[in-house]
Amino acid sequence: MSKNIAIAGVTGAVGxxxxxxxxxxxxxxxxxxxxxxSRSAGKxxxxxxxxYTVEEMTKDSFADVDIALFSAGGGxxxxxxxxxxxxxxxxxxxxxxxxxxxxxPLVVPEIxxxxxxxxxGIIANPNCSTIIAIVPVWPLHKANPVKxxxxxxxxxxxxxxxxxxxELRQQAQQVLNGEEVTCDALKYQLAFNCYxxxxxxxxxxxxxxxxxxxxETRKIFNCPEIAISATCVRIPTLRAHCESINLEFESPxxxxxxxxxxxxxxxxxxxxxxxxxxxxxxxxxxxxxxVFVGRIRQDESIPDNRGINLWVAGDQIKKGAxxxxxxxxxxxx
Amino acid sequence: MSKNIAIAGVTGAVGxxxxxxxxxxxxxxxxxxxxxxSRSAGKxxxxxxxxYTVEEMTKDSFADVDIALFSAGGGxxxxxxxxxxxxxxxxxxxxxxxxxxxxxPLVVPEIxxxxxxxxxGIIANPNCSTIIAIVPVWPLHKANPVKxxxxxxxxxxxxxxxxxxxELRQQAQQVLNGEEVTCDALKYQLAFNCYxxxxxxxxxxxxxxxxxxxxETRKIFNCPEIAISATCVRIPTLRAHCESINLEFESPxxxxxxxxxxxxxxxxxxxxxxxxxxxxxxxxxxxxxxVFVGRIRQDESIPDNRGINLWVAGDQIKKGAxxxxxxxxxxxx
Numbered sequence: 127m128s129k130n131i132a133i134a135g136v137t138g139a140v141g142x143x144x145x146x147x148x149x150x151x152x153x154x155x156x157x158x159x160x161x162x163x164s165r166s167a168g169k170x171x172x173x174x175x176x177x178y179t180v181e182e183m184t185k186d187s188f189a190d191v192d193i194a195l196f197s198a199g200g201g202x203x204x205x206x207x208x209x210x211x212x213x214x215x216x217x218x219x220x221x222x223x224x225x226x227x228x229x230x231p232l233v234v235p236e237i238x239x240x241x242x243x244x245x246x247g248i249i250a251n252p253n254c255s256t257i258i259a260i261v262p263v264w265p266l267h268k269a270n271p272v273k274x275x276x277x278x279x280x281x282x283x284x285x286x287x288x289x290x291x292x293e294l295r296q297q298a299q300q301v302l303n304g305e306e307v308t309c310d311a312l313k314y315q316l317a318f319n320c321y322x323x324x325x326x327x328x329x330x331x332x333x334x335x336x337x338x339x340x341x342e343t344r345k346i347f348n349c350p351e352i353a354i355s356a357t358c359v360r361i362p363t364l365r366a367h368c369e370s371i372n373l374e375f376e377s378p379x380x381x382x383x384x385x386x387x388x389x390x391x392x393x394x395x396x397x398x399x400x401x402x403x404x405x406x407x408x409x410x411x412x413x414x415x416x417v418f419v420g421r422i423r424q425d426e427s428i429p430d431n432r433g434i435n436l437w438v439a440g441d442q443i444k445k446g447a448x449x450x451x452x453x454x455x456x457x458x459x
Numbered sequence: 460m461s462k463n464i465a466i467a468g469v470t471g472a473v474g475x476x477x478x479x480x481x482x483x484x485x486x487x488x489x490x491x492x493x494x495x496x497s498r499s500a501g502k503x504x505x506x507x508x509x510x511y512t513v514e515e516m517t518k519d520s521f522a523d524v525d526i527a528l529f530s531a532g533g534g535x536x537x538x539x540x541x542x543x544x545x546x547x548x549x550x551x552x553x554x555x556x557x558x559x560x561x562x563x564p565l566v567v568p569e570i571x572x573x574x575x576x577x578x579x580g581i582i583a584n585p586n587c588s589t590i591i592a593i594v595p596v597w598p599l600h601k602a603n604p605v606k607x608x609x610x611x612x613x614x615x616x617x618x619x620x621x622x623x624x625x626e627l628r629q630q631a632q633q634v635l636n637g638e639e640v641t642c643d644a645l646k647y648q649l650a651f652n653c654y655x656x657x658x659x660x661x662x663x664x665x666x667x668x669x670x671x672x673x674x675e676t677r678k679i680f681n682c683p684e685i686a687i688s689a690t691c692v693r694i695p696t697l698r699a700h701c702e703s704i705n706l707e708f709e710s711p712x713x714x715x716x717x718x719x720x721x722x723x724x725x726x727x728x729x730x731x732x733x734x735x736x737x738x739x740x741x742x743x744x745x746x747x748x749x750v751f752v753g754r755i756r757q758d759e760s761i762p763d764n765r766g767i768n769l770w771v772a773g774d775q776i777k778k779g780a781x782x783x784x785x786x787x788x789x790x791x792x
Contacts, residue, residue, distance in 0.1 A: 275760075298650075298651075301631075314740065320741060327736060331733060361653060362695050400660040403646065405655045421664065421690065426663065427607050427609065435690060437690065
């Protein structure tokens with residue numbers, strides 16, 4: 127039953143979280159290989175009280191590996207994942223490299239775990255903003271099809287990597303000190319500021335992050351007709367994304383029905399205390415497995431009670447990335 | 460032509476901005492009275508190189524005053540504005556106290572300056588989130604009626620007052636130092652966090668800030684049928700609000716048509732550089748008069764090209780409050 131595991135990109139924010147989650151969930155394994163770029167090779171990593179040396183990832187790294195968890199960027203996934211598959215490993219890839227490949231299942235275990243069995247060696251982990259939006263939307267969609275979804279995101283620095291998280295803190299200190307702000311990992315000043323996601327903008331004016339939400343949701347829901355419009359924004363938070371979600375359903379639905387569906391939904395927790403104005407915040411979701419949902423209310427701008435507004439918060443590194451990948455790996459056992 | 464002016468709430472964030480803007484715009488006046496609560500009475504304020512002493516606002520403060528700019532909170536407006544009117548002053552009130560009163564014009568000069576002439580002594584200044592959203596939406600609505608508007612806000616600390624701005628900086632330093640976070644002016648930790656607006660939530664689940672956007676827009680546009688749904692969120696920025704705005708129009712409209720309408724619209728500047736991912740940010744709008752608009756794109760989730768997404772940023776203290784009020788006062792001259 128125990129497998130040999132490899133972590134590709136182990137020194138990154140998601141790579142480090144892979145280790146935390148494997149330990150936390152007591153993921154059964156035989157051997158584990160710590161892989162990264164040549165820059166990080168030789169670094170020491172302690173995992174479950176044992177010291178490991180980071181090895182440079184090469185095409186020969188995957189002999190004897192059963193499951194490879196990749197989070198080393200799309201370019202490196204494209205270069206090394208096929209070698210891992212050729213060596214007999216199953217790759218769970220956190221990058222966008224293979225997500226829209228029709229031969230690659232794109233999986234959120236709470237939604238379409240069934241798709242895993244069709245894999246041909248690679249299983250893709252969706253984009254963080256997509257996962258955090260759709261874990262709570264799926265149980266609603268199953269009960270009453272969502273016709274249209276409008277999302278505005280409030281995304282944390284972690285989505286741009288560990289260096290971005292550190293730089294946000296550095297920038298905040300610079301602003302507080304009245305110093306000039308440094309932008310290396312982040313495109314613009316993020317401290318005490320926000321900006322639209324800096325992924326490449328297409329001819330339709332949507333950036334890649336926004337189009338990922340559209341295309342990935344359609345693929346995971348197996349519902350190409352769902353209408354989605356996203357606005358993706360980076361705000362000065364560290365590692366949990368929030369999203370303001372507006373849903374139009376096929377049939378009438380009440381906030382009470384939504385709450386009832388979400389109370390029993392896997393991976394979802396509700397924080398929705400109207401009297402105290404207590405709803406999900408990034409610091410609630412930080413380090414937590416679940417996506418938190420609140421502000422469940424009828425959208426009065428849609429007729430016939432077919433509209434619902436939601437507010438969600440989820441840890442970008444956990445459910446948005448590493449946890450979802452490990453949950454996929456668990457299904458492979 | 461020169462008038463006697465009073466500033467009610469002169470020591471607050473908006474009160475201080477009133478003075479800056481009166482000086483900046485060389486607002487003609489004869490005498491100026493600095494009014495605040497008893498707590499601030501006796502403080503010295505330098506304005507246009509002259510020192511003034513803050514006086515406690517009483518019902519007798521307004522003899523001889525022609526125009527009173529109020530930003531002292533709704534309770535104090537209700538208490539003192541009628542006294543100012545009885546003494547012969549015209550009150551421009553920044554609070555929510557009179558906004559929905561059918562006898563009180565609610566004015567954004569770029570939109571409905573005409574309504575000013577119907578005043579009976581009080582003219583209301585709209586909510587900051589409302590103003591910043593509708594300055595750019597109005598010229599579009601005039602050309603092609605907006606049927607439905609969905610807004611998610613990214614609101615700065617300044618909306619909660621000067622103490623909140625200072626506390627956000629203090630909280631950020633506390634987080635960076637690993638210290639416990641203090642929440643006095645702000646309801647929750649705002650540094651490296653965000654939370655839904657903490658105004659009172661009604662039975663429909665919407666908070667007061669959100670319902671202000673609905674009701675005030677309808678009144679200012681004189682369009683009770685426009686469908687609006689808002690989600691108001693406080694993010695850790697200092698003094699400029701951003702908003703993600705999704706518009707459904709009666710007839711088809713293209714991003715090019717929207718840009719053309721906005722280029723000549725009063726109070727609007729466009730920052731929309733897709734290649735560089737350069738769009739309005741809070742730090743762009745800070746201290747500026749205009750509302751900045753970017754990310755003008757077709758909403759592909761609405762059929763027949765009747766949908767447009769926008770991203771806007773506006774200084775909450777200037778156009779969101781003090782500047783708009785001074786612009787109203789200028790129309791009174």
